[in-house]
Amino acid sequence: MKRKTLRLYLVLISLALLGTATMLVLNAFDREIVFFFSPSEIAAERPVPGRVIRLGGLVETGSVKKLDDGATVSFKVTDLKAATEIAYRGVLPDLFREGQGVVVEGAFNDSGNFVASQVLAKHDENYLPPEVAKALKASGRWQEGAGTEATPAAMPANSSATSGASQ
Amino acid sequence: MHRFANPGRFLRLANRIQPWLKALTVLGFIIGLYLALWGSPPDYQQGETVRIMYVHVPAAWMALFAYLLVGLASASSLIWRHPLADVAAEAMSPVGAAFTLIALITGSLWGKPMWGTYWVWDARLTSFLLLFFLYLGHMALLGAFDDRARGQRSAAVLAIVGLVNLPVIKFSVDWWNTLHQPASIVRMGGISIDSSMQWPLFAMAITFHLFMLAAVIERMRTLLLEARLRNQRLAAFERVGTQARASE
Numbered sequence: 001m002k003r004k005t006l007r008l009y010l011v012l013i014s015l016a017l018l019g020t021a022t023m024l025v026l027n028a029f030d031r032e033i034v035f036f037f038s039p040s041e042i043a044a045e046r047p048v049p050g051r052v053i054r055l056g057g058l059v060e061t062g063s064v065k066k067l068d069d070g071a072t073v074s075f076k077v078t079d080l081k082a083a084t085e086i087a088y089r090g091v092l093p094d095l096f097r098e099g100q101g102v103v104v105e106g107a108f109n110d111s112g113n114f115v116a117s118q119v120l121a122k123h124d125e126n127y128l129p130p131e132v133a134k135a136l137k138a139s140g141r142w143q144e145g146a147g148t149e150a151t152p153a154a155m156p157a158n159s160s161a162t163s164g165a166s167q
Numbered sequence: 168m169h170r171f172a173n174p175g176r177f178l179r180l181a182n183r184i185q186p187w188l189k190a191l192t193v194l195g196f197i198i199g200l201y202l203a204l205w206g207s208p209p210d211y212q213q214g215e216t217v218r219i220m221y222v223h224v225p226a227a228w229m230a231l232f233a234y235l236l237v238g239l240a241s242a243s244s245l246i247w248r249h250p251l252a253d254v255a256a257e258a259m260s261p262v263g264a265a266f267t268l269i270a271l272i273t274g275s276l277w278g279k280p281m282w283g284t285y286w287v288w289d290a291r292l293t294s295f296l297l298l299f300f301l302y303l304g305h306m307a308l309l310g311a312f313d314d315r316a317r318g319q320r321s322a323a324v325l326a327i328v329g330l331v332n333l334p335v336i337k338f339s340v341d342w343w344n345t346l347h348q349p350a351s352i353v354r355m356g357g358i359s360i361d362s363s364m365q366w367p368l369f370a371m372a373i374t375f376h377l378f379m380l381a382a383v384i385e386r387m388r389t390l391l392l393e394a395r396l397r398n399q400r401l402a403a404f405e406r407v408g409t410q411a412r413a414s415e
Contacts, residue, residue, distance in 0.1 A: 004246060004247055007246045008246045011242055011245060011246055014327075015327065015330065018328060019331055033343045035287070035343065036344055036346075038344075091283075092283075093280075093281070093283030094280060094281070095212060095213075103346055118283070118284070119283065120282045120284055120346060121281060121282055122282070122348065123212060123213065123281055123282075125349045125354070125359050126351070126359045126360075127210055127217060127351060127359070127361060127364050128211045128364075129361055129363055129364070130210075130211040131208075132211070132361055133211035133212075
């Protein structure tokens, strides 16, 4: 074997090994790398009160209320299977609305309510001029908050992971 | 590949195409920026803020593309000892680092009004920051040794190792849930950007490619001329040395 070919194989094999090692490491850290949990995951495994976590999903339609103190907003974050009630005092991002994907950071308090310290809006991968979005909605080919696709942008990774695996 | 291995031939070719490339880049920016700032509609959700996309997305693509090229150049330097490969890698990494920084900054400025934060440690943003550090490491290693060849060797190894990060960046939004939204262009199920925004984006992307090519060729030209200068100085020193010895 020529030295060039040998070096080529050496580089390719090292890259393959390195790639495999990286994949194994990333797989092992899967739960740590995830940016947010879904309401279903929270429902299945309730985190201890006071532990700061991030929760992601869609703002449930019709769930946004202003509480009596005038500053606290309460809403539900849903993944269409389970929903978690959130209380938040502070400025909401511009994109915050019912049906929109959001990520909230906060913790459960001792009485079991989720108190958010930060609310982040997620936007989806669809870019449209307002007129086109309106026309799509008028023709019924549009689901609010779900984009033009069946899977909303802020759905938990499981759904996109399965679609990723089928690619 | 080895046709252009001769630096002299490369320099002649570069001198010939460089003016055209620069002119095309300027023209591309005029057309692309016009389309991005005036010739495209606001987004139904983001409004005018969506125009950040026309800089952010091409810059991020270029950051990834440039790193891929640095990696390939490094591999061909290590495997085939291609004489121009080290020059290409050295020329490309600051350009790629600049695009990475542009993507990080514009993304941060976009994140504040849309997400409500300048920065989060989600998988996409973190892996992209890692890309920036890989570029910095590559540049630092190149200059870290007195023996330039040793620096090029170690930098090439780092660049190849860092290639692993590229698929992680690309698929981070699919593998894990992130604050960053999934891909809009290169994805299953077709493009999810309306054509009235897609063409301005493509115009900007083509312009960014031209710009990167022009910048890299310019830097390669400079690096080659610097090398030539170094060799000439060295030769001059040696001449003076032999003359001095001869006159003693």
